[in-house]
Amino acid sequence: PEEANFFVAVGGEPTFRQLVDVFYAGVADDPLLRPLYPEEDLGPAAERLTLFLMQYWGGPTTYSENRGHPRLRMRHAPFRVGPAERDAWLRHMRTAVDALELPEPHRSTLWDYLERAAYFMVNTMDPA
Numbered sequence: 498p499e500e501a502n503f504f505v506a507v508g509g510e511p512t513f514r515q516l517v518d519v520f521y522a523g524v525a526d527d528p529l530l531r532p533l534y535p536e537e538d539l540g541p542a543a544e545r546l547t548l549f550l551m552q553y554w555g556g557p558t559t560y561s562e563n564r565g566h567p568r569l570r571m572r573h574a575p576f577r578v579g580p581a582e583r584d585a586w587l588r589h590m591r592t593a594v595d596a597l598e599l600p601e602p603h604r605s606t607l608w609d610y611l612e613r614a615a616y617f618m619v620n621t622m623d624p625a
């Protein structure tokens with residue numbers, strides 16, 4: 498069926514690599530987000546996000562082969578994710594989604610998911 502696999506429909510792995518590359522270029526220069534990342538090299542974190550998103554959308558399951566069940570809320574518990582961090586994350590992600598220039602409805606499908614996922618990841622309402 499035509500809509501069987503979103504991963505394939507949006508261009509497969511290169512699309513998700515580009516998305517995450519543009520996103521992390523923004524994170525690298527972000528004074529609120531950059532300090533949250535424990536490793537000096539953002540490369541491994543970028544790889545984990547790329548593989549997760551590819552798997553989520555029906556691509557290869559390499560993420561879970563390497564990392565097990567995603568449990569993303571639990572994995573974010575060590576990091577402060579308040580409304581400001583969420584909004585900064587979404588700002589960089591919006592730039593990255595827009596750069597893909599996906600046709601509708603794919604663009605909205607991807608963006609709506611990322612927006613909901615970011616709201617779901619918030620783990621504190623304490624002001625920064």
Ligand code: HEM
Pocket residue numbers: 530533534535536541542545546549564569572573576577578582583586611614615616618619
């Ligand atoms: C990991 C921050 C939202 C997916 C991380 C890490 C940080 C972080 C600091 C650890 C870096 C690392 O992997 O070593 C944030 C912030 C968010 C946010 C501030 C703001 C809302 C999201 C969302 C998703 C996501 C919405 C999914 C759609 C991931 C994945 C990992 C990760 C897959 C790696 C998990 C693992 O296998 O260890 N995030 N994140 N994050 N994040 Fe987020």
